[in-house]
Every structure is written in C-alpha cells, then in structure tokens.
Amino acid sequence: MVNSQIFFSMTTGEFNEKWKSYLEYGHYGMAIDNPKVIEYLDKEFEKEVKNNEGFTFSQIKTKFGSSRVYCSSDKSFEWEMEIDQLLKE
Numbered sequence: 001m002v003n004s005q006i007f008f009s010m011t012t013g014e015f016n017e018k019w020k021s022y023l024e025y026g027h028y029g030m031a032i033d034n035p036k037v038i039e040y041l042d043k044e045f046e047k048e049v050k051n052n053e054g055f056t057f058s059q060i061k062t063k064f065g066s067s068r069v070y071c072s073s074d075k076s077f078e079w080e081m082e083i084d085q086l087l088k089e
Helices: 012-018 035-051 076-088
Strands: 057-063 066-071
Touching (some): 035 076, 066 076
16 A cells, blocks of 8 residues: 655645735735745744734745745744745755
C-alpha cells in the first residue's frame, strides 16, 4: 500500500477572505501566489492577532525583487526576510 498525503494549499483569495477583518479598507492584501508564503504568513498572522490587538495589513507583495509586507506589526521586516527565502526555494 502506498502512503500518500494530500496537501491542500490556500490561495491568495482564500487568505484574503480569511483575514479580511484585518485588511485595511481599499487595499488588496496578499498578492504573492506562492503556497509556502501563504502558509507561512497564515501561521504568523494567527500568532500576531493573539498578541497585537490593533493588527491590520494592507499589502503583501513583491517589489523590486524582494517582498514587502505593509502592516501594523513590528514583525514585518522579519516576515519579509523569511518570505524572500521561501521565494528562492
């Protein structure tokens, strides 16, 4: 018997839908269509909203060859560095 594991990744649309109550009005949110990036930030956002009551985000994108996370968190630079590494894989 072959052991197979089915992995369902979240899309950018599903990510933005899940986090829409934290998405700033008029902004598009997640624009990096990479399953590893989406999974990483989903987990990070889960931790962030527990510790940062006023957390919001507006854009998550690549710009000039590196990622940008525009949000109300002091972790945005850390997240950008990790996203850049994930995009290189």
